[in-house]
Amino acid sequence: MLIGDVARHSGVSARMLRHYDALGLVRPTGRTVGGYREYSAEDVRRIFHVESLRSLGLSLKQIGRALEDPAFTPSALVSDLIRWTEDRLEREAELLERLRTIDASAPTGWQDVLRMVELMQGLSSTSAARRQQAVLARPEGMTVPAELLAGAVLAESDPNVAGALRWALARSGGDGVATLAAGARSEDVDVRRRAVLAIAGMRAAPDATAVLADALGDPDATVRRHAALALGRRGVTAAVPALVGLVVEGSSDVDAAEVLGTLSQDPGCADRIMTALVGELAAPAADSATRIRLTQALIELSGTAAQGVLRQLAHDEDRAVALVASYFIGVLDARSPEDRGDED
Template sequence: MLIGEVARRSGVSARMLRHYDSLGLARPTGRTDAGYREYSSEDIRRIFHIESLRSLGLSLSEVRRALDDPGFKPSDLVDDLVRQTRERIASETELLTRLRRIGAAEPAAWEDVLQIVALLHALESKSAGKRQRAALSSVPVPVEALVEAALSETDPNVAGALRWALAQSGEDGLALLAEGLGSPVAQVRKRAVQSIAEISTGEATALLRDVLASPDLVVRRCAALALGTRGVADAVPTLIDMIVEETNDVDAADALSALASDPALEDRIATGLVDRLARGTLDSPARRRLAQALADIPGTTASDALADLSRDDDRAVALTATYILKLRNAR
């Protein structure tokens, strides 16, 4: 079969067939009566083998080795191709993500594009200072990039700057932060709820309410502290638990005090504290912390509970309650 017919039937251009011939990769081995070189069935089979291997991403030198080296191990080459393909996909995915983020920022000019690219590079810098400056930049950083950085940041100062930047963007990053709440990595879940807590919108508050049902204790407590300052009564049980367990107990007591500024909630909070005190399983320090939390809860329910505690069998608890009562009466 002559080169033109081979090209027509195989789909390989005559130019490429001549290139294979010049490289000695696939040469026509026959001759016609007129002296023209002719491809045999075996030659054509080799051409199809070459094209098959090229479709896997092999270079022509790798194809030659695969076809001509009797000691060649296909598994080694396939493993290498898998590695190269993964690296290429990762690189292309990174590029696609960067382009999408630049596009989301809607740059008006190439100068805007260059500024955004510089900020994205800065967010990925090994320097905490550069990452922090990027977060605080006057040039808006794409929200998706901010969320990704906030969920992975380990430096507390940079993390604070990133949360601030996210709060300035309003609710734009909430959907991505909500995905972070479902991460299998505990630290990512914690960073996600901390970032949501900085966003003072109704949607953020609703999301924090949902977090109160999370099995992750750290995430649940962080949400409760934020909700307490927003006047959400659903946070009360978790805040009381935090006082009992001496986990951010001062902050939890402050949050309960803020909630109790609403007259409709003061009895509910006082009753919750009293109910926990009534359980006989608490140790003395826990009962003393609960008594201290009652100090900033207005109303007769809290006062009556403190009066009862002033006669408590535990001297430390009784003295704490007595002192608090004196302060309340002096007001």
């Protein structure tokens, strides 16, 4: 077959066939009387072999070696091709994500695009100071996709930068909860902690409560603590056992007691909280320090029931507990009836 016929049947352009010939990769077996290239059936098969190897990403030089050198083994080369392809796909995925982020910012002009690129570069800097500056110094009115900030929060290890990112995320106008929810399910405990702490600051996000509720069952105590405090501040009474547990453990016990005090303003929840605290006070395993923390938590509760328990504790066998309870009774007695939460 002449070169034109080969090009039509193989799909390889005549120009590329001439290039193959010049490289010695596929040389036609013969020539016509007029000097035109004439390809045999074996030549055409070789062309298809070349195209097949090209489809795997081999260079023409590598293809030549593969077809000519009997000692050329494919295993090492295929392994290299896999690694190069994986690297290329990773770079392209990163590019795609950047493009989607820019698109989500709804740019109105190239200046907006350049600002967003500058922000993304700043957030990916190895310098914590530059990352923080990128968050805090962005132009007023610049729309930053919440998902970008949420992703940065999950990856940020510097506490100062993380704080700035959570602040920006809470004010971004979007929720970013989908990204944070995925982080809350991560196998990396640090990522889960960052996710729950960020969600805790997003009071307006509609789906945040469900993610925090799931986090109450996390195996990590820090994740559970962040979730319990955030849920309690949202008025979710399901967090009461976890909050009482924080008082018992002495982990953020002051914050937990304050949240329990707020929840106790609901009469239905007040009895539940009181029962839980009194139960822990009477627990055989409760040491003096634990009972003192529980006594201190009682002062935060509304109503007269807590005051009655404090008056009983003023005569407790544990001298330290009795002194703490007596002090708080004096504080309560000095307050006005409204401040004490006395009932009519």
